Amino acid sequence: MAEREIHDHWSREAKRKGYRSRAAFKLMQIDDRRGILKKGDQVLDLGCAPGSWLQVVSQRVGASGRGWGIDLKVVASGLPDNVIAMEGNAEDPEGAGVPASMLFDVVLSDMMPSTTGSRDTDHFRSISVCELAMDICPRWLRPGGTLVMKVLEGAAMQQLLADARKQFEKVKPFKPDASRKESTEIFVIAHGYRGPPVDTPPAGPPTAGGPPPVPEGW
Numbered sequence: 001m002a003e004r005e006i007h008d009h010w011s012r013e014a015k016r017k018g019y020r021s022r023a024a025f026k027l028m029q030i031d032d033r034r035g036i037l038k039k040g041d042q043v044l045d046l047g048c049a050p051g052s053w054l055q056v057v058s059q060r061v062g063a064s065g066r067g068w069g070i071d072l073k074v075v076a077s078g079l080p081d082n083v084i085a086m087e088g089n090a091e092d093p094e095g096a097g098v099p100a101s102m103l104f105d106v107v108l109s110d111m112m113p114s115t116t117g118s119r120d121t122d123h124f125r126s127i128s129v130c131e132l133a134m135d136i137c138p139r140w141l142r143p144g145g146t147l148v149m150k151v152l153e154g155a156a157m158q159q160l161l162a163d164a165r166k167q168f169e170k171v172k173p174f175k176p177d178a179s180r181k182e183s184t185e186i187f188v189i190a191h192g193y194r195g196p197p198v199d200t201p202p203a204g205p206p207t208a209g210g211p212p213p214v215p216e217g218w
């Protein structure tokens with residue numbers, strides 16, 4: 001199939017199956033190949049608009065799990081009950097409405113700053129949002145947890161992988177079929193978070209076994 005037809009194929013499939021965008025298939029393919037989402041997981045989805053990854057998270061974590069999305073943009077209502085989208089900057093999950101007591105099993109980042117068309121500039125911008133995603137892990141990702149982040153390949157890719165390997169036991173890039181072949185987009189899958197460095201300020205009070213507090217408007 002030609003590149004355009006492949007793109008149209010995933011867009012048609014998304015429409016047919018009720019997903020908000022074709023990006024849903026990227027997360028499904030990542031999860032099918034790399035097993036990142038489990039029933040009962042608490043998942044933080046950075047850059048969640050329009051919400052198709054949250055739709056997939058909802059199905060895969062089931063009723064006992066939850067997805068918490070953050071985006072600079074407002075996400076339209078109508079998402080399933082076990083996921084929520086909050087408006088805010090991924091730099092500050094608490095400011096966006098994530099309870100201070102949360103510790104996530106999985107952090108996802110499909111974040112992409114606005115692109116310029118310059119391959120180098122767009123690459124370095126994508127690296128900066130990956131650094132943002134890694135920076136919030138000490139505070140929000142549980143030891144042993146998983147981080148998935150999108151990056152546009154380029155000169156700083158190897159350094160990003162090396163940085164991720166310091167923090168995670170297993171780090172591998174993966175390109176789902178639903179990503180355009182011509183695009184430099186690739187996903188870094190990092191399993192087995194080693195935990196925060198010793199100088200990280202302590203997280204809020206741990207949730208004592210039960211479900212985390214539910215924000216208003218859930």
Ligand SMILES: C[S@@+](CC[C@H](N)C(=O)[O-])C[C@H]1O[C@@H](n2cnc3c(N)ncnc32)[C@H](O)[C@@H]1O
Nearest residue numbers: 023047049050051052053071072090110111112
């Ligand atoms: C490719 S879209 C995400 C698609 C989403 N995964 C889905 O399946 O519907 C990238 C998103 O990243 C968001 N974004 C970029 N930088 C961000 C930041 N610092 N904080 C929150 N969201 C950000 C953009 O607003 C945009 O909506």
